[in-house]
Amino acid sequence: KIYEDPNEIPSLDSYDYVIVGGGLTGSVVASRLTENSNTSVLLLEAGGSHQGVYYIEVPGLQNFTGPGTIYNWNYTSVPQVNLLNNTIPAPRGHVLGGSSSINGMWYTRGSSADYDRWANVTGDQGWLWDELQTYFEKSESFTSPVDGHNTSGQYDPTLHGTQGPLQVTVGGYSQSLDQLVMGRLDEQFPFIEDYDDGEPIGFGWTQTTIGNGSRSSAATAYLDNYLNRTNLDIAVNSLVTRISASNGSSIDTVTLTANGIPINVRARVEVLLAAGVFNTPHILLNSGIGDATELSAMNIPVVHNLPSVGKNLTEQPAVSNLWNTSSPVPAAEAEAAYEQALAQWNSTRTGRMVLAISNTVGFARMNMSNLEVEALVEQYGELAPGPASPHFELLPTVNAFDAEANFANAEFIFDTVNLVPYSRGTVTLDPTNLMGDPLIDYNFYSAPQDILVMRQAILGALSFVSTPDWQEFLADPVSPLFAAVVGEYPNVSNTTMDAYIRASTTISFHAVGSCSMSPAGADWGVVDPDFHVKGVKGLRIIDTSIMPFAPAGHSQAAAYVIAERAADIIKASN
Numbered sequence: 199k200i201y202e203d204p205n206e207i208p209s210l211d212s213y214d215y216v217i218v219g220g221g222l223t224g225s226v227v228a229s230r231l232t233e234n235s236n237t238s239v240l241l242l243e244a245g246g247s248h249q250g251v252y253y254i255e256v257p258g259l260q261n262f263t264g265p266g267t268i269y270n271w272n273y274t275s276v277p278q279v280n281l282l283n284n285t286i287p288a289p290r291g292h293v294l295g296g297s298s299s300i301n302g303m304w305y306t307r308g309s310s311a312d313y314d315r316w317a318n319v320t321g322d323q324g325w326l327w328d329e330l331q332t333y334f335e336k337s338e339s340f341t342s343p344v345d346g347h348n349t350s351g352q353y354d355p356t357l358h359g360t361q362g363p364l365q366v367t368v369g370g371y372s373q374s375l376d377q378l379v380m381g382r383l384d385e386q387f388p389f390i391e392d393y394d395d396g397e398p399i400g401f402g403w404t405q406t407t408i409g410n411g412s413r414s415s416a417a418t419a420y421l422d423n424y425l426n427r428t429n430l431d432i433a434v435n436s437l438v439t440r441i442s443a444s445n446g447s448s449i450d451t452v453t454l455t456a457n458g459i460p461i462n463v464r465a466r467v468e469v470l471l472a473a474g475v476f477n478t479p480h481i482l483l484n485s486g487i488g489d490a491t492e493l494s495a496m497n498i499p500v501v502h503n504l505p506s507v508g509k510n511l512t513e514q515p516a517v518s519n520l521w522n523t524s525s526p527v528p529a530a531e532a533e534a535a536y537e538q539a540l541a542q543w544n545s546t547r548t549g550r551m552v553l554a555i556s557n558t559v560g561f562a563r564m565n566m567s568n569l570e571v572e573a574l575v576e577q578y579g580e581l582a583p584g585p586a587s588p589h590f591e592l593l594p595t596v597n598a599f600d601a602e603a604n605f606a607n608a609e610f611i612f613d614t615v616n617l618v619p620y621s622r623g624t625v626t627l628d629p630t631n632l633m634g635d636p637l638i639d640y641n642f643y644s645a646p647q648d649i650l651v652m653r654q655a656i657l658g659a660l661s662f663v664s665t666p667d668w669q670e671f672l673a674d675p676v677s678p679l680f681a682a683v684v685g686e687y688p689n690v691s692n693t694t695m696d697a698y699i700r701a702s703t704t705i706s707f708h709a710v711g712s713c714s715m716s717p718a719g720a721d722w723g724v725v726d727p728d729f730h731v732k733g734v735k736g737l738r739i740i741d742t743s744i745m746p747f748a749p750a751g752h753s754q755a756a757a758y759v760i761a762e763r764a765a766d767i768i769k770a771s772n
């Protein structure tokens with residue numbers, strides 16, 4: 199049952215597990231643990247319920263859950279010294295389902311080498327790609343797209359689950375852009391049938407967490423069908439501020455506030471933190487678990503000295519390369535198309551609104567015979583975790599209706615993403631307002647190789663659009679800085695390129711790693727591979743903050759796998 203008012207939580211001391219954060223990972227673990235009718239769970243979510251929220255349900259309306267809405271924590275980074283001191287958004291879902299209720303719905307697993315690296319770094323073979331296949335499959339139900347088109351050759355069914363809760367599909371609405379992209383492919387930009395095969399190099403058909411034309415989130419997939427379980431209680435509008443040990447030794451108490459009044463809930467077995475990459479460290483630090491010197495400087499009593507809390511924040515920098523097109527859609531036509539698409543979705547759950555962003559996406563490696571890349575590799579070594587792991591992503595999108603209706607003032611957007619960032623940032627408390635927004639520092643481009651990869655990604659995008667078909671489709675670059683880059687292509691000077699990159703870099707929405715896993719017993723990291731917080735009893739972290747490295751793709755597929763594995767490990771250990 200979902201309790202809208204935390205004052206109505208039926209019991210404050212009888213749940214086996216209290217899960218903090220009803221987002222992607224929290225929802226999965228709550229659902230899996232309560233499959234055992236003898237295990238009781240209280241899931242606490244700061245935001246409201248996802249149920250009946252139109253903007254969450256309709257894939258094409260995802261921009262309406264962006265910053266400035268109640269579905270979002272609306273965080274912003276601190277000024278980024280390597281980005282001309284620009285601040286960058288740090289959105290996260292503030293609603294049941296968490297960021298899976300507001301995300302772009304891309305489903306990409308990354309490369310096998312990403313997970314093998316997790317296994318190597320943590321010393322736990324359970325994180326190997328081969329070992330995790332069972333969890334990818336368990337979480338997923340690949341479904342047919344709503345336009346009923348023939349999907350043969352658009353994904354490999356042998357790689358996907360068919361019985362899991364989360365619905366995944368390929369795009370259910372075709373666009374003329376699809377053929378422009380697919381018609382461009384060649385040796386340099388090859389076709390890949392299914393980029394979830396562990397070696398994602400090439401352009402393929404986008405997979406998204408959508409079923410029957412609607413968003414499939416952790417909340418719709420893992421909670422909605424199980425709300426009648428008597429051993430699962432969910433309280434929304436419940437902002438958790440601290441965790442503590444009532445007897446001084448094992449964490450068992452979660453403090454939340456309901457309309458400013460504190461309520462303590464006690465867990466009989468364990469407290470599970472799933473508040474996400476920004477808020478899990480925020481709660482830990484406010485609970486006295488973190489770097490002792492930093493905590494003392496803020497007058498927070500130290501409960502456990504764990505210096506890595508809030509460190510290792512990892513985000514893949516992205517640049518949106520924006521063009522106008524040679525045949526823009528007149529505004530009135532675009533508006534009519536928008537109204538028509540909404541009406542169609544309302545009546546049949548089909549049409550443009552079933553499409554998340556675009557139907558195609560590419561993953562690529564740098565050209566190793568390019569002299570600049572050779573020098574880069576000589577200086578920094580191979581940046582990807584394996585030879586079949588990509589360095590950057592190319593993501594082509596046409597603005598659905600018209601430039602003004604969408605987030606970017608452009609008709610064609612070619613996103614370039616550095617998938618192998620080495621810069622590490624931090625999440626810390628604001629000393630002037632400990633309970634206020636965390637200070638988020640992505641620290642972009644502090645590792646010098648990161649901007650070099652971004653240069654190659656943008657050159658890759660420009661090479662992609664250099665053919666006659668694409669040149670006919672595209673008109674002017676939107677910004678003067680990008681126009682300068684395009685004007686100098688193919689011999690773009692580093693000065694021109696870097697001026698553009700530093701002015702234009704933003705996030706790819708895949709922040710992870712602020713409470714990293716490390717080997718059991720290591721003197722760095724925050725959690726052991728079995729999710730236990732190091733040196734603290736009664737507490738595990740089960741969210742994306744534990745990733746030691748970001749996978750070379752979007753983060754949600756990996757998040758589902760982390761949560762599925764966490765649920766199994768917790769079930770087996772208690």
Ligand SMILES: Cc1cc2nc3c(=O)[nH]c(=O)nc-3n(C[C@H](O)[C@H](O)[C@H](O)COP(=O)(O)OP(=O)(O)OC[C@H]3O[C@@H](n4cnc5c(N)ncnc54)[C@H](O)[C@@H]3O)c2cc1C
Pocket residue numbers: 218219220221222223224242243244245289290291292293294295296297298300301302303304305306436437438439472473474475477478481707708741742743752753754755757
């Ligand atoms: C705008 C956006 C677009 C994205 N697009 C994609 C995409 O297309 N593909 C992809 O793979 N990934 C995408 N992601 C990333 C992906 O959604 C996240 O990696 C994933 O949801 C993280 O899971 P999580 O459980 O760690 O955190 P979340 O899903 O963010 O869940 C954390 C939950 O904890 C709650 N919470 C936080 N603090 C408290 C507190 N103090 N008390 C109570 N509750 C609290 C939050 O409200 C939230 O519900 C996107 C993310 C965003 C924000």
